[in-house]
Amino acid sequence: MPAPLTILGLESSCDDTAAAVVRAEAGRMPEILSNVVIGQDALHAAFGGVVPEIAARAHAEKIDLAVERALSEAGIALRGADAIAVTAGPGLIGGVLAGVMCAKGLAAGTGLPLIGVNHLAGHALTPRLTDGLAFPYLVLLVSGGHCQYLIAEAPDRFSRLGGTIDDAPGEAFDKVARLLGLGQPGGPAVERAAAAGDPARFDLPRPLLDRPGCDLSFSGLKTAVLRARDGLVAAQGGLREADRADLCAAFQAAVAAVLAEKSRRALARYLDLAPDAPAFAVAGGVAANGLLRAALGDVAADAGVRFVAPPLALCTDNAAMIAWAGLELFRAGHRDGLDLAARPRWPLDTESAPLIGAGRKGPKA
Numbered sequence: 349m350p351a352p353l354t355i356l357g358l359e360s361s362c363d364d365t366a367a368a369v370v371r372a373e374a375g376r377m378p379e380i381l382s383n384v385v386i387g388q389d390a391l392h393a394a395f396g397g398v399v400p401e402i403a404a405r406a407h408a409e410k411i412d413l414a415v416e417r418a419l420s421e422a423g424i425a426l427r428g429a430d431a432i433a434v435t436a437g438p439g440l441i442g443g444v445l446a447g448v449m450c451a452k453g454l455a456a457g458t459g460l461p462l463i464g465v466n467h468l469a470g471h472a473l474t475p476r477l478t479d480g481l482a483f484p485y486l487v488l489l490v491s492g493g494h495c496q497y498l499i500a501e502a503p504d505r506f507s508r509l510g511g512t513i514d515d516a517p518g519e520a521f522d523k524v525a526r527l528l529g530l531g532q533p534g535g536p537a538v539e540r541a542a543a544a545g546d547p548a549r550f551d552l553p554r555p556l557l558d559r560p561g562c563d564l565s566f567s568g569l570k571t572a573v574l575r576a577r578d579g580l581v582a583a584q585g586g587l588r589e590a591d592r593a594d595l596c597a598a599f600q601a602a603v604a605a606v607l608a609e610k611s612r613r614a615l616a617r618y619l620d621l622a623p624d625a626p627a628f629a630v631a632g633g634v635a636a637n638g639l640l641r642a643a644l645g646d647v648a649a650d651a652g653v654r655f656v657a658p659p660l661a662l663c664t665d666n667a668a669m670i671a672w673a674g675l676e677l678f679r680a681g682h683r684d685g686l687d688l689a690a691r692p693r694w695p696l697d698t699e700s701a702p703l704i705g706a707g708r709k710g711p712k713a
């Protein structure tokens with residue numbers, strides 16, 4: 349029986365400096381021994397979004413501390429790890445570099461193997477860490493910078509069925525929050541406001557539903573919210589609490605409806621592969637949204653497919669997912685040299701046609 353594997357993971361591709369230790373043993377569910385996330389919200393709050401230079405500097409300052417804490421909480425020494433996994437892209441290049449340089453230093457100093465991990469693969473493989481899903485499964489990755497349907501076939505093999513052609517949903521949530529004077533990050537703020545709202549008061553569009561396939565678009569929806577807001581301001585001189593709530597509810601309902609319908613289509617294509625244990629998973633920060641989780645769960649239930657939504661702390665950016673993806677790659681024989689490159693762009697599926705403009709404006713992944 350193979351020996352247990354213990355992997356240290358580092359993540360610094362956006363605005364969370366994170367380190368974690370994950371252990372896996374044959375025949376058992378993997379264990380997260382530690383999962384340290386040092387956020388940067390306070391540093392970026394005054395700017396209404398992530399400032400890449402500030403993020404990079406903060407990562408460089410804090411990544412050692414995150415590693416030290418992760419090792420100490422896991423109760424292992426650095427040499428107790430079997431390998432070091434690090435996000436090597438895609439993301440804000442200054443931040444990715446901070447993590448990659450740190451991981452290279454640790455690998456050079458200890459002689460431990462180094463494994464570069466695609467951040468998106470980290471998100472997409474999380475349902476195997478949390479729920480032991482078997483390949484192939486369908487995963488919807490919805491975050492602040494990405495939105496795509498992937499069939500996960502192996503730790504390093506994903507095929508994309510479709511994705512956003514403009515904004516990512518998280519980005520749209522953040523912009524809608526800004527338009528309505530709500531705080532950042534916008535997703536939780538919009539969800540809270542929507543709880544008291546009437547989703548039927550505003551008739552917002554359902555972009556791309558009239559087009560076949562699984563591609564998505566969110567920028568028109570955001571513009572529709574802007575127009576509705578401006579109409580209200582012109583008519584009554586400002587926004588009332590109820591207006592904000594109703595607009596948030598209508599926006600959230602539109603996002604959930606579009607993603608539910610596209611998920612139906614993606615599931616139909618996935619089921620054509622006749623998987624033995626069909627499963628549909630959702631990953632990324634927007635997967636924290638209660639209405640969306642419920643809508644996707646219903647779609648999966650209608651198709652007779654298992655639905656998996658990992659716990660919120662593993663949906664948002666973290667290093668446990670990087671350690672886990674590194675562990676899977678290590679098992680499959682992957683190793684990187686000290687020439688590992690930090691990559692601002694790194695599509696998961698290099699064979700499907702690139703999506704025009706996708707994730708262009710969103711630094712988050």
Ligand code: KG4
Nearest residue numbers: 491492518534535633634637664665712713
């Ligand atoms: O995965 P994540 O932590 O960072 C990356 O994008 O990689 O996702 C952050 C995004 C933000 O845009 C945030 O507004 C959104 O996820 N988000 C939500 C909710 N919680 C976070 N969107 C909708 N509803 C939520 N409850």
Ligand code: ZN
Nearest residue numbers: 491665712713
């Ligand atoms: Zn992410």
